[in-house]
Amino acid sequence: MNVRDVALVGGATTKFGVRASTWAELAQEIGVALFRSVPELRSEDVDSLFLGAAEPERFAFQSHVAPFAAEQMGLRPHRIIQRTELACASGQSAIRSAYAAIASGLSDVAVAVGVEKMNLPSMAEANTAMASVMDRAWDGPHGATAPPFFAMVAQRHQLEYGTTDDQLAAVSEKNHRFANSNPEAQFYEKTFSREKLARLPLVAPPLRLGDCSSMTDGAAAVVLVAADRARAYTDRPAWIRGTGQYSDFHNLANAGSLTDWVGLKHAAREAFGRAGIGPDDVDFAEIHDCFTISEIVEYEMFGWAEPGKGGPFASEGQGDIGGKLVVNPRGGLLGCGHPLGATGIAQAVEVYRQMSGAAPAARTVPDPEWGLVHNLSGSANVHSVMIYQRGGAA
């Protein structure tokens, strides 16, 4: 049997934000939304479920979460069921697992779903859970959680390249503006000028509140199918053409440069190589803007901006509509919020919407043939990349 092409044929997300819903209720809600948005999908046709979830054990006091999600969504997977975890990249890992399962013939019709409930009655407990993403003996307990770590990246980038606070704010302004076209975004209808962003409180210098993605509850799901099934669900599939990952280190003491993310370059090279394209072919990208500085470094690592020139790339609008490529049209993690396991899935939903012509006008990417999705996890020590190509209309 030949390795099979894999098509993304639809998806949905819940409202992202501070939700009153439990983890189980979010899983129910995304089940309903998925079946509504892919009307041809029948429960009994879904042979496999891949759940991306980062910390339900801590956030929702539930483990064995994949069958829990299946039951809440009205699914009874009869080929593969599993949860994947890779912290902030858990969602993309679920999609990659579904891709491999379908390509190899183990699955024909799979759902990849991400669910995360991060807002707890005790936010101290939630923050402690977040600290456990970092090395629990050396890093997390000593304060090296995400905001301080990425603040160090920003400080170093500013020192090495003269990147400015205003250039950081340009990323935040763009992604929040895009989120204004996305009712599912946590910060829908919130506007943030660069001037307003500059007055928000500091979280970890130079990062202010508007430079940081938030603690978010939400869920997202996509349907992935073998090539010969795609037309049953859509006449505008998006094809997975390349995937790459790289795991560089874990303990911060073993990190190399703060601003040269070697792992991202490796993962990108692998994904581009498999897709047979280069960085300049990408029409739009959903990349991991957990902090504004992340998106700036990523511009450089992907080869869209020259080394050290991610700041000007941002302030010149090169990642905006009309620029070199459109970056984070959905609104990014900054505008949409970042429910860890759901983020990578929601990015894929945006790929489908852009490629099928369903994205609202305010964020429509012109003629999008190639889309890229990127997630980092932990202290940018692991990078995950997937590349999609638009399929033709029937």
Added chain:
Amino acid sequence: MNVRDVALVGGATTKFGVRASTWAELAQEIGVALFRSVPELRSEDVDSLFLGAAEPERFAFQSHVAPFAAEQMGLRPHRIIQRTELACASGQSAIRSAYAAIASGLSDVAVAVGVEKMNLPSMAEANTAMASVMDRAWDGPHGATAPPFFAMVAQRHQLEYGTTDDQLAAVSEKNHRFANSNPEAQFYEKTFSREKLARLPLVAPPLRLGDCSSMTDGAAAVVLVAADRARAYTDRPAWIRGTGQYSDFHNLANAGSLTDWVGLKHAAREAFGRAGIGPDDVDFAEIHDCFTISEIVEYEMFGWAEPGKGGPFASEGQGDIGGKLVVNPRGGLLGCGHPLGATGIAQAVEVYRQMSGAAPAARTVPDPEWGLVHNLSGSANVHSVMIYQRGGAA
């Protein structure tokens, strides 16, 4: 490109038991053991790492565990890195993910590793973590943890079929005896006659201490490679020929029969179908004896014993050497202990040892062509099956 055959070419386990080691130290230890047991394996050739771990967030206060394990093991995966979680079946899920990745061409040389640290200073906390495997709103908090649930299964099986406590003990006696040939087993060199087992304290009637697998620390790892790489590592590979899973329900209120495990039958049918064999072709099986009653029900569900006749099958030694097939020659979860994510990997290590002629005489399966591995998870609501075939000598 064709879908590729996938070979199991070696593996290792740490000592299972109540270990002084931390989670990180167990990961280091299995890294050393793996490279020693597969001497041709070079770190840089390992392109992907699949980690099976059930609850490191609760047991070890560490999330983002896949890169953590990679670093401890001296690996820097450059194709795929992820952790899979499916409670007690997390290890097999890692192997299945590696299989799909290799078969589809995403990986050439992958390590699947399982690490679990369950013995905490506060065993009350560990037990609470175990309760979160069940539905956290409806089941776990009301006492439906593993021992009471499987006790209900045993009570029902005794009521329906007249299964006796002594038949349960026969399973425990066999698996502890096999564990006497396995220095890595938690209960190595512990002997348990049926009479002695009958005097152990009751945990949940009719299950006594010897009917229950234990809280165990341990790690295990295997190397899986594409067909064309197999001969570089061994002249006696074991080939993965079939895989199947089924997710039936989560909340106990949605369970059907306690003694007719429909999900296992579905998963087995899928795996047998892919392998092109039937139950009678299996020479040995590593199946999920988390409790003695589990192994008895599994005899029936796999079709080795008639419905309701799992008890006599056990007491007649049909799962022993010289019986219908050899069940749990490694010593099973009862004899080896059950470090959740490591169990499924350790079962695969036993498959390799049996098929490569490396198992000690006391548990050698005669001429083992076909081996089967089974894990259940949660309240036996999810079942996972893999089938291996022995490769010829070079």
